[in-house]
Amino acid sequence: MDNSVILTIIDLIGKKKTNSIIDRGFLDEAIKLNEEDILSCLKKYKEVDNEFDIPSLEEIKASIEDSVKVLLESEKLGIKATNIFNEDFPSKLKDIKDRSILIFYRGDLNCLYEKNSIAIIGTRTPTEKGEQIGEALGYYYAKEGFVIVSGLANGCDTAGHRGCLKANGKTVATLPCGLDKCYPNDNNDLADEIVESGGCLISEYKIGTNPSSKNFIERDRLQAALSLGVLVVECAIECGTMHTVRFAEAYNKKVAVSLHKDVEKDIDTVKGNLYLLEQKRAIGLKDINDYKKYKNILLGYKIYC
Known part of the structure; x- marks a missing residue:
C-alpha cells in the first residue's frame, strides 16, 4: 500500500x-x-x-x-519510508501490541531484520565510569555480532553507539522527531557516521516533527521491540530509561543493568540500577564473564553456574 x-x-x-x-x-x-x-x-x-x-x-x-x-x-534528504502492508516492514515492529504502522528511515533497513540485537541505554548525564562502561558494552556486543540499538541521546546512548562504531559494528538509533532533524543537535556527526557505517536511523515521525515528551516515550518502545534484551548502563529510579525497561518487560525481553563501581555511590543517576536489581527486574553485570552470560541468555543458551 x-x-x-x-x-x-x-x-x-x-x-x-x-x-x-x-x-x-x-x-x-x-x-x-x-x-x-x-x-x-x-x-x-x-x-x-x-x-x-x-x-x-x-x-x-x-x-x-x-x-x-x-x-x-x-x-x-535521503529519507525513505515503509508501512505495515509492505514486505520490507520489520516484523519486530509489527509483532507488538502497540505496533508501528509507518516508519521513516535513513540508512540500511536490513539492520532492523537482524535477530541478534541489544539495546544499550541510560542517563544523559552518566558518571565518567558509566560513560566508559557504556562504550565498552557497545564495543563488546558489537564484536559478538549484535546490532546495537539506542536513542542517539547524550550520555549512555552516545557511548553505546560510539563503542559499536569503534568495533566496526552496525547500530540503530530511534529518534523522537523527524529525520530532517537530529536530537540532540550536537550528535549530527554521530548520526551521519551511523548511516555511513551501515547502520540506520529510524523514526515514526514525518519530517518537520519536533521532539516531544510523548514522542520520547513512543520511541522508547521501539528500542525494546527491536532488541533481544535491554541493557541499562546507568539510570535514576525515575527517568526516561525506565520507560524502555517497562516496554521490555511487557515484551518479555531480558533486562540487565551494569554494576560497575560507581553504581555503589550515592548518585541519583545510578540509583535506578540497584533499584531494578533489588526488585529482581534485571540481571546484574559486573564483568566480562557476566557480559558473556547475558549474551548466552539472549541467544537462548543454557547457563550452568
Whole structure:
C-alpha cells in the first residue's frame, strides 16, 4: 500500500484509530486508494465507532497532497519510508501490541531484520565510569555480532553507539522527531557516521516533527521491540530509561543493568540500577564473564553456574 495513503490516514485520525481500521480490515477494501476510497473506509469505520468524526473529502484531498509532498521532500534528504502492508516492514515492529504502522528511515533497513540485537541505554548525564562502561558494552556486543540499538541521546546512548562504531559494528538509533532533524543537535556527526557505517536511523515521525515528551516515550518502545534484551548502563529510579525497561518487560525481553563501581555511590543517576536489581527486574553485570552470560541468555543458551 502506498506510504502516502497511510501517512494521510495517520495525519487525519491518529495512529491508534488507524491501527483499529487496519485490524478491522477496512483498508483492505480500498483498491485505487484515492480520496473517495479513503472516505469510504472511514465511513465504514464510523459504523463501529459512533464517536468518530469523519473528515470531509476536501480535508482528505488536502492531506493526501501534503503527504505526497512530505514523502517527496523526504526522498530528497535521503529519507525513505515503509508501512505495515509492505514486505520490507520489520516484523519486530509489527509483532507488538502497540505496533508501528509507518516508519521513516535513513540508512540500511536490513539492520532492523537482524535477530541478534541489544539495546544499550541510560542517563544523559552518566558518571565518567558509566560513560566508559557504556562504550565498552557497545564495543563488546558489537564484536559478538549484535546490532546495537539506542536513542542517539547524550550520555549512555552516545557511548553505546560510539563503542559499536569503534568495533566496526552496525547500530540503530530511534529518534523522537523527524529525520530532517537530529536530537540532540550536537550528535549530527554521530548520526551521519551511523548511516555511513551501515547502520540506520529510524523514526515514526514525518519530517518537520519536533521532539516531544510523548514522542520520547513512543520511541522508547521501539528500542525494546527491536532488541533481544535491554541493557541499562546507568539510570535514576525515575527517568526516561525506565520507560524502555517497562516496554521490555511487557515484551518479555531480558533486562540487565551494569554494576560497575560507581553504581555503589550515592548518585541519583545510578540509583535506578540497584533499584531494578533489588526488585529482581534485571540481571546484574559486573564483568566480562557476566557480559558473556547475558549474551548466552539472549541467544537462548543454557547457563550452568
